[in-house]
Amino acid sequence: MTHPPTDEELRRLRWQCRRGMLELDEMLLGYLERRYPDADVAERRAFQRLLQAQDPELQRWLLLEQRPADAELCRLVEAIKRG
Numbered sequence: 001m002t003h004p005p006t007d008e009e010l011r012r013l014r015w016q017c018r019r020g021m022l023e024l025d026e027m028l029l030g031y032l033e034r035r036y037p038d039a040d041v042a043e044r045r046a047f048q049r050l051l052q053a054q055d056p057e058l059q060r061w062l063l064l065e066q067r068p069a070d071a072e073l074c075r076l077v078e079a080i081k082r083g
Helices: 007-017 022-034 041-050 055-063 071-082
Strands: none
Touching (some): 007 022, 022 055, 022 071, 041 071, 055 071
């Protein structure tokens, strides 16, 4: 069973979700609030890795039709895009 994220973890991730581009912010924060708390450990790690990507990569993956080469990140991006 996955334990709920700590308040500190959520604060840190919320800060990392803020990219300065409204569309990205909304998508990343939406995922963090709706899906992250119930995600399994692998998906949480993938989200944390996704947040390490540079803004232009995130923009291409989340707002355009490009996909990350990493299969795990690709699945996560698709989930985020579906809302």
